Structure formats: C-alpha cells, structure tokens
Amino acid sequence: MKRLAAALALGLVLTGSAAQAQTRIGGVDTTFRFLGSNDRVVIDRYDDPDVPNVSCYVSRAETGGVKGSLGLAEDPSRFSIACRAVGPVAWPTNLPKKQRIFTSSLSVFFKTLEVYRLLDADKKVILYVVISSRLKDGSPYNSITAVPTGPTP
Template sequence: MRIIHGLLAAALALPFAIPGARAQTRVGEVSTTFRMVGPNDKVVVERYDDPRVPNVSCYVSRADTGGLSGWVGLAEDPSRFSLACRATGPVAMPSGIPKNESVFRQSASALFKALTVTRIIDEEKRVLVYLITSTKIIDGSPYNSVTAVPVDAPAR
C-alpha cells in the first residue's frame, strides 16, 4: 500500500517539478497522529539539493496528512513547515544566476496547492537566502520559513 501511495504522490507532484531540480530525498519521518484507517499523520523531513548552487542542501520538515484521504492522495496537507539550508562544501556564486528564483516545488494536495522554495541573493552580504511558502491558485498562506547560506569569499 505504501508503494501505491508513493507512486500516486509522485504522479501528482510531476506537474510541479522544476526543470533541472533534483528529486528530494526523504531523510526521515515521525508519526504524530494515529489513524485507524490508512497511514498515520506524520512530520516528514526531506532534503533538496539546490540544482544551480553546488554544495547547498535544504532540509524541509512538513506535515503529511494520513488517514484514508491521505492514503489515496486526496488529502490537503497543512501549510506548516520549516526550512534549514546548509553548505555541505565550499559555496561559490555561479555566474548568471537570477537574483530571485524558484528552486523547488512540491505538491501539497491533489489539486492546486504547492510548497515552493525560492532562492534570493543578498549581494551586499554575500548570502543566499532561501524562503519556503505555500501557494494556491486563489491565495497562499502566511506561513513561511527562511534560512540563509553564506557564499565563500572570492579567492584573492
């Protein structure tokens, strides 16, 4: 059943994939609410590697709704999440990178809702700022999380 749920979730996420973005890696999960039918509600931790900035990995914790509707892929996950991005090696600013760019996008419901991670460059402080938000066709959510990764100083 987990295989069917995973395949359904992957199929629903395809329209939201960003070209060039690597697939996320599930790091772990913790059950939060027991469900009699279907999987439990849980908090999931996933890692996304920035596709345009080598050595930057972002960790997203998010709610994953279980139960029967979650099992069949029809549940809408709450817009509550956390984000932490870290340098996993030397970080250099790639040339020609946009100042503001959507880096990752993942479906949070069967229709019309997605979590989006946006990279913003703070050139003055030489920092990459990552912001996660929830978007819907009509409106988004005020819930958000932000983190920053310093860019290594250029060689002299």
C-alpha cells in the first residue's frame, strides 16, 4: 500500500498538477488496429488557471495498438492549439512574461506536452504555444494561438 501511494505521488510530480485541469472533449479514430485500441486524434480543453475566461483546446495524436492500450506507446509530437475567450478577458497584471501553464505526459519515457503563456504587452495580446519535450531533447513541432484582451474594436 505504501508503494502504491509513493508511485501515485511520483506520478503527480512528474506530470504536474496542471494536467489535472484538463477535460477530454472527445476523439476521432484515425487508424484501425486489429489488436488494442485504434490510433486517435483526441481533443482536450485546458482552462487557463490565471486568466479567467480563456480556454485552450489542444488536439493531439494518440497511439493505439497493444502498446498504446497498455500505456507503453510514445505518442507522436503532432498537435494543434486554439485558445478562445469564453467571456470578457482583461489584461492580466502581475503575471510573468513567459510561464508554463499546462503539462501532460505523452509517454512513460518522460516525454511531455507543454503549453506556455506569453504576454505581448505592446498589443495587449495573450499568446499560447504548445510544444513537446523530453528529458534529453525536445521537438521542433509547435503550434501557437493568440487571445486579444479588452474590448474588441
């Protein structure tokens, strides 16, 4: 029992607490697999914890098959992000210019999906970028989106 609790605690540390804020919207099968689950594109929603009324939707590839069903497959670094104002968005004060706000595990081999928030103070726009990283090296694949603040012109 103590080992199980320690493993769960380690899992929370490795995946980050922000990953718990995600909501699975759904998914679409892309490749049929005879054994195990199909390959899929899944869509998750992340609500920005520090900027009210901003929701980010991330689509990403999820590997199926036997390895994917057992949680041993490494998901590819293919994703897209779209963040939207779901209500009035005010310019955030007292936030760093760059901050990692979401993280989610993509494999048991320390590969993660990360979403960063960047602030463009000149234009009063909040930018979000999604990347993947590994313990050793990351991926050049990325996607970016922008959310304007204040009243729309």
